[in-house]
Amino acid sequence: SWKYALGQYIKSPEKFPNDVTLDTPDFVVIKDAFPKSHIHYLVLPKAVKPDTHPLKAFEDDNLYEKTRAMVEKVEKMVAVEFIRTKGYSKDVKIQSGIHSVPSMNHVHVHVMTTDLSSPRLKNRTHFNSFRTGFFVPFRTIPDLKVPSLDAWMVSQEKLIKGDIVVDGENFGNKFAKAKRRLDEDFHKATIHGIPE
Numbered sequence: 385s386w387k388y389a390l391g392q393y394i395k396s397p398e399k400f401p402n403d404v405t406l407d408t409p410d411f412v413v414i415k416d417a418f419p420k421s422h423i424h425y426l427v428l429p430k431a432v433k434p435d436t437h438p439l440k441a442f443e444d445d446n447l448y449e450k451t452r453a454m455v456e457k458v459e460k461m462v463a464v465e466f467i468r469t470k471g472y473s474k475d476v477k478i479q480s481g482i483h484s485v486p487s488m489n490h491v492h493v494h495v496m497t498t499d500l501s502s503p504r505l506k507n508r509t510h511f512n513s514f515r516t517g518f519f520v521p522f523r524t525i526p527d528l529k530v531p532s533l534d535a536w537m538v539s540q541e542k543l544i545k546g547d548i549v550v551d552g553e554n555f556g557n558k559f560a561k562a563k564r565r566l567d568e569d570f571h572k573a574t575i576h577g578i579p580e
């Protein structure tokens with residue numbers, strides 16, 4: 385099933401030189417094949433069994449700490465890449481985290497710029513999965529209190545069905561309009577060329 389497609393990068397990273405950005409004994413870092421922001425990577429811990437929910441996996445403090453170090457490293461890479469590709473930006477904004485209900489069955493942490501300005505962002509679900517509480521910031525994981533994972537996932541799933549809200553402005557279900565706004569905001573926030 386396509387839900388197991390991320391496993392191929394863990395099993396044979398050498399087969400995917402265009403996708404694999406970093407390969408270490410414990411992690412493989414890949415480019416998201418359908419990036420939802422200008423820059424979008426996935427950090428995959430190699431040792432976690434498929435079908436493990438990330439919140440279960442990160443109950444292992446040792447794995448969480450190792451992953452935190454790798455996420456930090458990738459965040460720095462993203463900042464450097466942003467400046468290299470967009471010329472210059474005073475404030476590169478980056479978000480790192482997991483989806484409450486992941487669609488892919490190997491644990492992965494998204495490390496991405498926050499713009500959501502991408503041709504691959506095609507619907508409200510895509511938008512809400514990265515801009516509501518459905519996206520769980522990696523650093524909040526140790527303090528999350530989730531007594532029942534199943535019940536929590538059911539309630540979290542409602543968040544992706546809500547209105548599209550861009551920086552406090554409610555776009556309802558008007559995805560195309562919201563997308564234009566995201567693209568404009570991103571364009572305005574990035575200054576092309578070397579600043580004086």
Ligand code: 5GP
Pocket residue numbers: 389390403414415416417418419426482483485486487488489
């Ligand atoms: P999830 O919703 O499971 O947290 O996100 C899974 C991510 O994996 C999505 O952002 C999606 O674009 C990405 N993805 C899905 N299939 C592939 C693939 O075959 N290769 C890569 N590199 N990324 C993928």
